[in-house]
Amino acid sequence: MIKRLFSTTMVKKVKAQEFLLKTPKGTKDWADKDMVIRESIFNKLSTIFKKHGGVTIDTPVFELREILTGKYGEDSKLIYNLEDQGGELTSLRYDLTVPFARFVACNNLSTIKRYHIAKVYRRDQPAMTKGRMREFYQCDFDIAGNYDVMVPDSEILNILCEGLVGLNITDFKVKLNHRKILDGIFEACGVPNADIRKVSSAIDKLDKSPWDVVKKEILEKGQSEEVADKIWTFVQHSGSIREIIQVLKNSGLDNKSASEGIKEMEILAEYVEAFDIQNYLSFDLSLARGLDYYTGLIYEAVTSASAPPKNASELKNKAIEKRKKGSSSQEGEGKQQEVEEEEDASAYVGVGSIAAGGRYDNLVGMFANNKSIPCVGISFGVERLFSIIKQRVDLSKLSPQHTDVYVMAFGGGEGWNGFLKERMQITNKLWKAGINAEYVYKAKANTRKQFDAAEKSGAKLAVILGKEEFPEGKIRIKLLGLGEENEGEVISVDDLIPSVKKELSNFDVYDVTALLDNNL
Amino acid sequence: MIKRLFSTTMVKKVKAQEFLLKTPKGTKDWADKDMVIRESIFNKLSTIFKKHGGVTIDTPVFELREILTGKYGEDSKLIYNLEDQGGELTSLRYDLTVPFARFVACNNLSTIKRYHIAKVYRRDQPAMTKGRMREFYQCDFDIAGNYDVMVPDSEILNILCEGLVGLNITDFKVKLNHRKILDGIFEACGVPNADIRKVSSAIDKLDKSPWDVVKKEILEKGQSEEVADKIWTFVQHSGSIREIIQVLKNSGLDNKSASEGIKEMEILAEYVEAFDIQNYLSFDLSLARGLDYYTGLIYEAVTSASAPPKNASELKNKAIEKRKKGSSSQEGEGKQQEVEEEEDASAYVGVGSIAAGGRYDNLVGMFANNKSIPCVGISFGVERLFSIIKQRVDLSKLSPQHTDVYVMAFGGGEGWNGFLKERMQITNKLWKAGINAEYVYKAKANTRKQFDAAEKSGAKLAVILGKEEFPEGKIRIKLLGLGEENEGEVISVDDLIPSVKKELSNFDVYDVTALLDNNL
The missing domain is CATH 3.30.930.10 (Bira Bifunctional Protein; Domain 2)
Structure with a gap:
């Protein structure tokens, strides 16, 4: 987390302020390559949950306080309350299990297999290095319903093993x-x-x-x-x-x-x-x-995470x-x-347990006039799984951006206007064809700056509007990363979309999920 | 929302309670087919954001209170505060824009195109029918950086139009x-x-x-x-x-x-x-x-939503x-x-604006010693888009479950044990082959109940373990929904996976995103 002491006198309405510019204690921003890895974990686990007949739900981040009261034993003191600003008393959810039981009771369900990937909140002493946060993700699968002894329980254990092995965690x-x-x-x-x-x-x-x-x-x-x-x-x-x-x-x-x-x-x-x-x-x-x-x-x-x-x-x-x-x-x-x-x-x-759960047969009944809806479930700890998996990924191959094509204009001298509108039109054509494309947001940009921007974006292909070529209906396509001597290929503007699609089809996509793919 | 007055005497530890069993005012649970539609909206918009070079971030649901102070004019009174339980004063985020500006300042970025799909919180008077909630989703794309006048702004307007048209909203x-x-x-x-x-x-x-x-x-x-x-x-x-x-x-x-x-x-x-x-x-x-x-x-x-x-x-x-x-x-x-x-x-x-935004050149500077990082962005109102799109979807064709195969056992009489372990083994084989499969969680289940469960799951295919056939290494595959007279086909257990995959390949997947697919 980046912390910075910050002091400023705002133009117009804000007085001089001094406070630490950061996220609250025990929370963090997710960004960049971390997001790519995290999304691949979510995808892998939801695919497994769907495979077992799971449906997904989404409950509010806060619940009526009474719903949470008396469910967490000694840890109840870690519940975050919302301020009483008039109206109902509410608290941030502490896990996804109690909201799930409340949901089952509210909707009068007798059976459901549901998964839910969302953040939960605990006012614990954070230990960031061990992946213990105050705001963190849980990734839950639960089976509710009156079934034969240990049948859903063993399926949950199967999902737990399948999930970890699927994420390439076998030890x-x-x-x-x-x-x-x-x-x-x-x-x-x-x-x-x-x-x-x-x-x-x-x-x-x-x-x-x-x-x-x-x-x-x-x-x-x-x-x-x-x-x-x-x-x-x-x-x-x-x-x-x-x-x-x-x-x-x-x-x-x-x-x-x-x-x-x-x-x-x-x-x-x-x-x-x-x-x-x-x-x-x-x-x-x-x-x-x-x-x-x-x-x-x-x-x-x-x-043995470490x-x-x-x-x-x-x-x-x-x-x-x-x-x-x-x-x-x-x-x-x-x-x-x-x-x-x-x-x-x-x-x-090391980082503590990476997944945990159990059977809770009376929780739904606490919300539903003691009607018995037995439940059993598993919760994966995303932050902990993330820190294990991140160590195993070749980060240099991961790009948070998905840009495939960079649109540029080359020219200069007398009457050169930078072809901004033309770059917009060409890029728009690519977008309409479903191609990920960018261009430099400047009326005139020099060649170096456009190549730098293209490289930063991770684009594979440059589409170049030349000062002389373009007015003649011609456009240049050039693979990036092949050095200065590679001049690319000049084609008719009319052939742009099929030519670009053909070039892009030669590229393998580096996919974290592929790296993680592994069946039991 | 389902409300139910609830009174119970808990076994063991919970006293008799009386309170309304519901989600807090202005919030709701998302479930079932609604989740399928909502996820397809998120997918469509993120695909467009990625097409324009966007990367995604995730910030905490609450921020230091000072970060939000003085940013929202008259509406600041609608900010949700967390209770002061010792430590920092924090509030739930009111939008995704101020947290984005804080993020840019925290990480000392000079340019970024980011998208962020997440919930925001406003203590407003809820009007559920119009899609005005206290907890609701925003789906934001913003461009930060010093660029030429109106270049990023026009791209944002392009994304706005592309997003709505992509969701089949053209009026x-x-x-x-x-x-x-x-x-x-x-x-x-x-x-x-x-x-x-x-x-x-x-x-x-x-x-x-x-x-x-x-x-x-x-x-x-x-x-x-x-x-x-x-x-x-x-x-x-x-x-x-x-x-x-x-x-x-x-x-x-x-x-x-x-x-x-x-x-x-x-x-x-x-x-x-x-x-x-x-x-x-x-x-x-x-x-x-x-x-x-x-x-x-x-x-x-x-x-004209209505x-x-x-x-x-x-x-x-x-x-x-x-x-x-x-x-x-x-x-x-x-x-x-x-x-x-x-x-x-x-x-x-009707439901109010379905997307909105603008240019804000000084917000990052308020967090970064007045360093100028001009920004422009768009925020899609997910709940409002959802209510428009839901009216246009054929709900009868949508299933929240993704089950393809239902594994059953047929038998009875002397020595019939219901083949539970055998059903588990066969289903496990299907799972390992990446096939979505379920079975009834009972040691013995009658034929009718197994077919009912299969129908409810939306499965296309039944895999049947017969009392006589299965011990001989044979198993029955039967397309569901073809009536009683269809007896299916008996195959060797060794051919199970290829046969199931072949049968499933004949099915079209009904996809909301396909329904919504539409380019500018």
């Missing part, structure tokens, strides 16, 4: 957990019902903090040392879905909620194998997710190795275990 | 005026410098109110009757650029600012003829535009006839003239 893993199992564990370990969400949000920090820090938080939140230690015997485990189901069954955990969750995970294991995505998944009992509204399966994709693609698989294998070690020892060994956890996390976390 | 006219001429007229008529913007904003209402109402406002704003009557001798005129230049020359108007403006309009007349758009233009001395920041040419496109396309040319001719009458009589005849003005306006105004 990721998707951490899974189930709220019914997690809450069942807490219950079985002796956490009172009223404290479950508090303890859950402490456990969620295990990807960033070692166990002794998290344990301290659990004790501070009023649980006994014994309860905390019991929790640890569970949440340290991660591995394949079938492995962790076995761990849970061996643990002697006897809890109704957990048993339901385990049964659902068994079904999920079948379906992800049908989609052949099981190798991307890791059932991680420490995954909790902060949001209040999740009721079932939850997930989060992480990647590491170059080459040693990604090495890192992944190393991590899988560690995970295996972790899940084979039934109890953590204190210090040793903590260090491993930390290393593992730092290898994979 | 429009573009009203033009020049701030230097308008201010010169006010000066020559005896309006003190400090009162010019006030009087200007009164004159701007002449498209909606008769002269006696506007005159009253001018008198209330402290001008004498004589001054007001003098102003009227000018602002009643409209016609072709050359006609109105003649009117001004014949009027004996002797004012430096006005003379400069007239000279520029003479140059403009040449350029719009080079682009062959002069027939869309009407030089209208009553056009004033509310915003403070305009310094040169201003314009506004209006259309009238059906058939008699549009009739209306246009009638209006041109009237305009001619208006500009040939050098002085208004009071009552008679007023009635004509009113009728003329009501025929064309």
Whole structure:
């Protein structure tokens, strides 16, 4: 972000001012080549969403404040409010999920698969380098409707994997957990019902903090040392879905909620194998997710964002190795275990999760007289995906401009008027034929300046009106970038459009999406 | 918008609530077929912007409040503020122009052609039927840089006409005026410098109110009757650029600012003829535009939105006839003239202007130490264009979903398990081949329900896994919508992808953009 201290005395109406000329904290301008990359990410993901039957919607950037109240747990303090200027109290949306649930309820829908790509707002401490902003994009796909257990959930996981692989990100893993199992564990370990969400949000920090820090938080939140230690015997485990189901069954955990969750995970294991995505998944009992509204399966994709693609698989294998070690020892060994956890996390976390979501069966009901419309969804973090992908793109080949033809006039001397009107007419002809074209906005422009402008625009072809040639109905076409000696070709003005189209058809378009194209 | 009074007792954490379930006043959800139409408008306009060398940017939805202060004249009261929750004071953007100027200054640019499609916010009295919202889209193209007089301005007018014609809106006219001429007229008529913007904003209402109402406002704003009557001798005129230049020359108007403006309009007349758009233009001395920041040419496109396309040319001719009458009589005849003005306006105004803009040479300088970066731009009003275009689209042919193939299983009786995993595998194959496909999210689903779901999705083809056929490596392909007797074709599972692709290649895609496609 460019900041500049600025002081000016305005002609006429503005007094001398002094303020920092910049975008608000935690926000940024998108421009230039970044926009090209971002648009290709949006295109790739929307193509996948459409492939799965998704339709798109667009909701207002602010909602009635009551709609957002009580949905985000401890993070509710991060909601941006609009000033009370009379009328309704409103707030900027915090995510796209609550507005989606409100939309489903408002329109009395019983089923919908929708995608939505838009900005959301959180008054968080920004960490720009890690892609944590106050204004940022989310790219969501959600399935609402009463369907069989884990069927839409497994399709969402499939979309998550397909999306990341489609963006050429293959060194990721998707951490899974189930709220019914997690809450069942807490219950079985002796956490009172009223404290479950508090303890859950402490456990969620295990990807960033070692166990002794998290344990301290659990004790501070009023649980006994014994309860905390019991929790640890569970949440340290991660591995394949079938492995962790076995761990849970061996643990002697006897809890109704957990048993339901385990049964659902068994079904999920079948379906992800049908989609052949099981190798991307890791059932991680420490995954909790902060949001209040999740009721079932939850997930989060992480990647070794900072590491170059080459040693990604090495890192992944190393991590899988560690995970295996972790899940084979039934109890953590204190210090040793903590260090491993930390290393593992730092290898994979970097910019934080790049996509996340889960099942939320009661959210629509909160807006629709408790009518049950179960939902499950995934949200891709665009800024984080962007920063990973930008490193992999050859920026020198990307142009934010799409100009193909530059129209110029060559002449000089007695009676030379610069052919401005003539350049306008010729350019207009090109535009009408659907050709991207520009010319210099000057009555008279010298040859050098016109070539410089053409080069800057990225144009492939020059169309040149010569002082002598043009009045005779002739015009010159010249490929750009071939040096001074290339004189091009003189053609009749009548042949302009077909000739230009023919020349342009020889060019390959450098397309970010092509670079990113990659199927599962 | 759907409103519903809602009262619920939430399981667990939410108390009984009562509030109106809706979007905030003046905002709406976009969904379903409307989204398809809107996206085609965005695509059409961005294609045109790219054709003219435009690059796109994206700025934050809120700006530091100081950035917006003092830019919008009387309308500044309509700016939405964010609540002061500690930190910087910010407000939602009111348009895309001021953020653009801030962007140019921030990045120290000397030239750029940028387009930006995004939402802006105004705390106005909403009039949804007329497309006046509190949250609405603008679609802007602006040219910044020091260029020869009227060259970028005429290109912007060209883009304006190309955009509307490209959207199949041809019954429009573009009203033009020049701030230097308008201010010169006010000066020559005896309006003190400090009162010019006030009087200007009164004159701007002449498209909606008769002269006696506007005159009253001018008198209330402290001008004498004589001054007001003098102003009227000018602002009643409209016609072709050359006609109105003649009117001004014949009027004996002797004012430096006005003379400069007239000279520029003479140059403009040449350029719009080079682009062959002069027939869309009407030089209208009553056009004033509310915003403070305009310094040169201003314009506004209006259309007879409510009238059906058939008699549009009739209306246009009638209006041109009237305009001619208006500009040939050098002085208004009071009552008679007023009635004509009113009728003329009501025929064309309807939803208000559908696109507007102008030249603003000092705005970037306000952010960049008075460094002069002259700008000129156009803003398309998406909501208004949308409501005109929606009336012209055959909605029955539009589908918001893009599903091509529906995967089903037929069976029943002993040992029938519904082939859910098999449907998942087959659908996954289709997805990997880039084919849009769905299946019913149930372990077992009866034939009727699967066909209903397929029909609802808009799919063209059914891929059917039969209880006996599929285990033998065979699968059925059946075109949908051909009735019960059509049994489709049984093929080997290995031939699935090529066979499906072949069948789908026979379908034409109904495309809104195709319907809208139309060059100047």
